[in-house]
Amino acid sequence: HINLPLAVTDDAVFGATENGVVFSRESRTGKEIWSTDVQSIVGVAPSIAANTVLLGTKDGNxxxxxSKTGEILWRFHVGSAITTSPITAGDTIYVGTEDGSLHAIIGNRR
Structure with a gap:
């Protein structure tokens, strides 16, 4: 069941189910490209940056x-449930968390 907003590029639509399945589908046909179980509860919509789907989970990851294969490239733990969709500026990813914090994760620290 898809209950979170989607992220869209020219070629694909990306989404996540609350129970941790992240997927990509062709934007024109809806055909599945890939599906990955991240084994965490997803609480926010995915975002896209530099061919990477960015996702926040309720366990603070x-x-x-x-974005092409569905392979998990990295996982970074911030300590509290992610409550905002990840956004980027340059090589830095920003997320808000349940404890009221704003986290800035710089590319070379992931």
Whole structure:
């Protein structure tokens, strides 16, 4: 059941189910490209940056997933449930968390 907003590029639509399945579908046909179980409860909509799907989880992880293959590239723990969709500026990812914190994760620290 898809209950979170989607992220869209020219070629694909990306989404996540609350129970941790992240997926990509062709934007024109809806055909599944890939599906990955991140084994965490997803609480926010995914976002896209530099061919990476960015995702926040309720157990305090930010994940980077290859937008072409669905492979989990990295996982970074911030300590509290992610409550905002990840946004980027340059090589820095920003997320808000349930404890009221704003986290800035710089590219080389992931």
């Amino acid at each position: 930010i994940l980077g997933i290859d």
